[in-house]
Amino acid sequence: MTTKEAKKRGILWPIIKYISLIFFSFVALLPVVSCVNTSFKSMDEYRNTNVMQLPLNGIDFSNYVKAFKEANMGRAFINSGIILVCVLVGSTIIGTQLAYVLNRFKFPGNNLIRNLFLFATLLPGIAMQVPVYKIMHDLGFINHLYGYIIMMMGTDVISIYIFIQFFENIPVSLDESAILDGASYFTIYRKILLPLLKPAIVTSMLLKGVGTYNEYYCANLYLQDKTKLPTVATSLYTFVGPRGSEYTLICAGVIISLLPALVIFILCQKQIYSGIAMGAVKG
């Protein structure tokens, strides 16, 4: 009797397990896949068939070409590229230097500075944009890529904490022996620690990169000139308003905008997962 029950349970659990996994993966993919499906349809076909019906003419990229042109996405990709390179390089330099100083030196105010950065995470970003907008306005940063870039480089506490955690695992004796060899602190940071920090840099760049690429709220607020300064995310605003029901185009645009993130995700799954886990410890 008991062995029978155990056997039953032994069969039942894997079934439930796989049904759950398949069901929730289906739920996660359905909205995106239905969008891909619609993006291949012509306008007539879209009006006359159910959205879930597969496209009659197979795979047809004309909507993609049209969406790419109309939403000015060529420009948007260039802008997003510039923003990404500048923000990632800038915030990596700033973040590793700050983490180096905070981890390696004891000085009055070290803890205070750590707490200031931690407290900053509590302030809800959307709410802060009310006064930040005024400051950006006063600085003349609005409608300039550099203004947005400088703002985005700012306080990225999660990567700072990823760096600090990583520094903690690099033995201080390494620094000390370099000091005995007469290396300056900058040389130690640049020549010894920065190369060792590579995995952490890759992780934080991936997280920050995806975050920056996807950022739309501040981009919309501070890069108002949509013809010259669209980013990939804000270029989709082209379809807001009167064009809001041209779903064949919209879906194509949406898919174009999420492709880079998808490629990065497929290539670097592991680092993204570990970054999320590391960031959460302090977040």
Add this chain to the structure above:
Amino acid sequence: METNALGAKKRNAFNFKKWSRSRNGQQTFIIIAFMIIPLLLLFVFTYLPFGEMVKFSFYDMKYVGRRTWVGLQNYKDVFQRTDCFAALKLSLYYLLGGVLQIILALYLATILSFKVKLGNLFKGCMFFPFLINGIAVGFIFKFFFTRGYVFDTVLQWCGFSLQNLPYWLKDQSVNNFSLMGASIWRYFGQNMVLFIGAIMSVDGSMYEAAELDGANKFQQFIYIILPNIKSIFVLNIMLSVSGSLSAFEPPYVITAGANGTATYFVVMDRIAHTSQKVGLASAMAVVLLGIILILTLLQKLFFKYVFKNAEDDNPKKFKREQRKLAAAKGGAAQ
């Protein structure tokens, strides 16, 4: 060896003053050089705005132009206007969503933490929504919930008829649930990845031992996994409380706050950037920030309490032993 060490000490002692001066100097220099930019950015984009926000909340002002001091009027408005503080009750939907999301994430994480065929593929599928940009999410769900489109079609496959289905984004009795669903869709993968990380760090031999003792999977979950991930579980619950109070993205990108879906921050955004009532918006931000700070404080206290509970066993034992010892001593004295 010894003579060498002695020599080194001597040399150190000999040069100590000069050495210390130059190294200290260098240290101070590098500390300042490496910290000035991040601290400047932190100041300009976090603490200066924070101070300004508090200041603005006492003024009637726009982004440009004159401002007039109004004292606490903005704060009174936050609590008296029907669209401000009352919007916080929408947070209950997102709080419910947050709890469901955590339960779902924990369930799937438990499955995925053990050997599963195609585990990485499933994990990737469920995590990917987290990496889609907000505007795209907005369009995807406007499309998804449109009358007769994706969601309705799937429900029709399941045997519902279209006439009985509500307008998912317009009908005020369901639209907040629709947005809650979109929010779960977007974020449960992230929670899941966190939980998988936590469960993976549990010592594997514990499961083997439990299996030898005849514990089934459910018992293993209750008695091994849950206690081991307690702190990250509580942390996630707490985060979803503050997250639900500041819920913003789903209503902002999907419905733009129409038809009774405007959460507190959506209202604040509208007041700040559409009607340009910067003072009132600032007061709203300050009020919510106050609430979040209080909650965070409570959370810290709660954690302390939980920790105390965990360590309670030992002090009690210690006391009991001491009492025993004292009794024994007393007995001996008598």
